Amino acid sequence: MEPQQQASKAEAPSVGPDLAAVYLEHRETMYRLAFGMLRTDRHNRAEDVIGEVMMSMVKNPPRQEVRNWEAFLVRAVQNKIRDLWKSAAHRHEQLVIDEATPLEDERHGGDQVEDDPASGVVELIGRHHRVQTVQDALVELEAWDHQAAHVLWQCAGLERSSQEVADELGVSSSRVRQISAKARKELIKILGAKEVDL
Amino acid sequence: MNEETDRLLEQLLEEPPGPRREQMLMRLDGDQREQIRALLDAGDLVWEAAHTAPPLEEDPVAAMLGVVPDPGFQLDAAALVRACKASSVKPTALAARLSARGWQVDTTDVFRWQTRAAPDVPPALIKAIAEEVRIDPDRLVAKAEPKPNTLRAVAEDVAATPRFRDLAQRFAQIQRMSPTMAVSALQSRMLATVHRGDEPDKEQMLASVEELVRALEANQGQ
Structure with missing residues (x-):
């Protein structure tokens, strides 16, 4: 059978961007936001929240044109996390994907999510640029003192306790804290040279 | 710094941002507080740098959305050429339509897909291509050995x-x-x-x- 003869079976072209493509472009922003909001949340995971947001949008695509997808997705993730925090499920049980409650059409599926880029998104993007500078600075820190950079990454980046890192390095936990503080000071200097003020 | 301040600093360095950390900071005097806050901010930025999207x-x-390239679901160059021809969709038009759907695609990509294997094209993009050239997506797929x-x-x-x-x-x-x-x-x-x-x-x-x-x-x- 020739390809054209299959045409009737194929789906009609959709209107607006594909959610998969939109996700591919903005997943970094969504993850960073979710990780940041859920930093002290022991119940919810960023990938579950983002998965629910995207599943909801697949089911209920925005009914109106979205002017700024990044802002739209940021707001959807913020709304979802805030809803989770409000929910009884958050207080009493761990969220897993099979227990995920459907998102309210008006709030997450689409067109009621505000997509005003001024609403915190600009700040978020600015923060991301700073983090990119920090990643460059960490390379310089690594060259300055490998162990200090390692300790800082383990303690501040991965939130491992100073005792855990101390056991691994065979030093005392107070020594680890000293190294971590020294690394932070050097990082501030490096960032200052890159015109990032803390 | 005295012993008490040292202990407080040690606790602060392991405290995530939040009201508890702010309360601890308030126990320091103004200059110290600003110095320590800069150290904590540096740590927070390192935390953010460590928490990015997974590969x-x-x-x-x-x-789930089909944007991970799959060795078992690869675009078939010959099938794409046939489908474009049958639907009279030129590479420039296909690239433009895919771009309009949000995919980062240009004409050179389409030419590349038509001439050699494209293991980087994910299933969701194959689906979009299939819709634009009006063919069943499965007919655009070459089974590859994973x-x-x-x-x-x-x-x-x-x-x-x-x-x-x-x-x-x-x-x-x-x-x-x-x-x-x-x-x-x-x-x-x-x-x-x-x-x-x-x-x-x-x-x-x-x-x-x-x-x-x-x-x-x-x-x-x-």
Whole structure:
């Protein structure tokens, strides 16, 4: 059978961007936001929240044109996390994907999510640029003192306790804290040279 | 600094941002507080640098949406040429239509896809291409041999089970995609999920897929 003869079976072209493509472009922003909001949340995971947001949008695509997808997705993730925090499920049980409650059409599926880029998104993007500078600075820190950079990454980046890192390095936990503080000071200097003020 | 301040500083360095940390900071005098806050801010930026999106192939959401390239679901160059010809869609037009749908694609990409294997094209993009050239996505796919991999082998064992096929069928209906693409998406998701913890066995993989499909069905039913 020739390809054209299959045409009737194929789906009609959709209107607006594909959610998969939109996700591919903005997943970094969504993850960073979710990780940041859920930093002290022991119940919810960023990938579950983002998965629910995207599943909801697949089911209920925005009914109106979205002017700024990044802002739209940021707001959807913020709304979802805030809803989770409000929910009884958050207080009493761990969220897993099979227990995920459907998102309210008006709030997450689409067109009621505000997509005003001024609403915190600009700040978020600015923060991301700073983090990119920090990643460059960490390379310089690594060259300055490998162990200090390692300790800082383990303690501040991965939130491992100073005792855990101390056991691994065979030093005392107070020594680890000293190294971590020294690394932070050097990082501030490096960032200052890159015109990032803390 | 006295001993008490030293202890407070040590506690502060391990305290995540929040009201508790702010309360601890308030116990320091003004100059000290600003110095320590700068140290904490530096640590927070390091934390943010450590918490970014997972690599695409380990991202379960990307797998679910079909944006993880799949060696078992690759674009067939010859089939694409035939489909473009049959639908009278030129490479420039195809690139423009895909760009309008949000894909980062230009004409050189389309020419490349038409001349050689394109393992970087994910299933969701194959679906979009198929819609634009008005053909069933499965007809644009060249089956490729995946590299030997224990985990992939388990996933393939799972994919061969009747229970998985039933789940893939249900997933295809919910997501409005072809059964072949549904199999690919669910396999990618199984593999992506594995990176989040211990390697699951066949039963665990099936259970995880079943949970996903049920959640989607429940979502759809609302």
